[in-house]
Amino acid sequence: MTEPxxxxxLRRQLAELNKNPVEGFSAGLIDDNDLYRxxxxxxxxxxxxxxxxxxxAHLTFPKDYPLKPPKMKFITEIWHPNVDKNGDVCISILHEPGEDKYGYEKPEERWLxxxxxxxxxxxxxxxxxxxxxxxxANVDAAKEWREDRNGEFKKKVARCVRKSQETAFD
Incomplete structure (x- = not known):
């Protein structure tokens, strides 16, 4: 049976990242038998x-990748305007290709x-x-980021950073 x-x-991208790591993140499979997670x-x-x-965070790739984008979800708690409260990341590059029905994004900002x-x-x-x-994606975080960036927003982010350090290698 040939691989799709x-x-x-995905196998090639994983091998490349392992060979030439990129500063700021590391990546691996959740389960060695599943290239899509x-x-x-x-x-x-x-x-x-x-x-x-x-x-x-977890990246979940569709079977028709790279025609469709993966979904990304933070597992570690994070307070950010573009990450909804359940951890889903909401940025243009991860939105399906084509026209934005809300008119916020140009097609070239979306998934390619x-x-x-x-x-x-x-x-x-x-x-x-x-x-x-x-x-x-997180209206409360966005409101704090706009109105109280150095107060409540900063405090919540600092709490997430501390918690992330304690649980990073669990």
Whole structure:
């Protein structure tokens, strides 16, 4: 039985990341027998409120990857305007290709088959450093980020960073 194209592509991307790690995150399979479910560890970017955090997330790839984007969900608690309260990451690059029915995103900002795990993770790390308050997944976090960035928002993020350090290697 031959492997589907998506599995070959994911295997290649995993091998490449293991051979040439990218600063800011590491990636591996949740279960060695399932190429479609990855676990990533994201290091909070320097000079951001998330600095020092070690955030665990899961990437779940569809069988028709790379035509369709994976879903990403933080397992570690994180307080961020673009991550909803259950951990789902909401950024343009992970939205299905084509027109945005709400008109917020240009088609070229959305998923394209040229994206790799590396480009996804670089986008997520950049999202941590620079949230998009215009289309929040977590409205409460977005409101605090806009109105009380150095108060309540900063406190909640600091609590998440501390908790992430304690549970990073559980």
């Amino acid at each position: 194209q998506s599995a070959l592509l 990855w676990e990533v560890l994201i290091i909070g970017p320097p000079d951001t409120l998330y600095e020092g955090g070690v955030f665990k 088959p040229i994206h790799t795990v590396e480009t996804i993770m670089i986008s997520v790390i950049s999202m941590l450093a620079d949230p998009n308050g215009d289309s929040p």
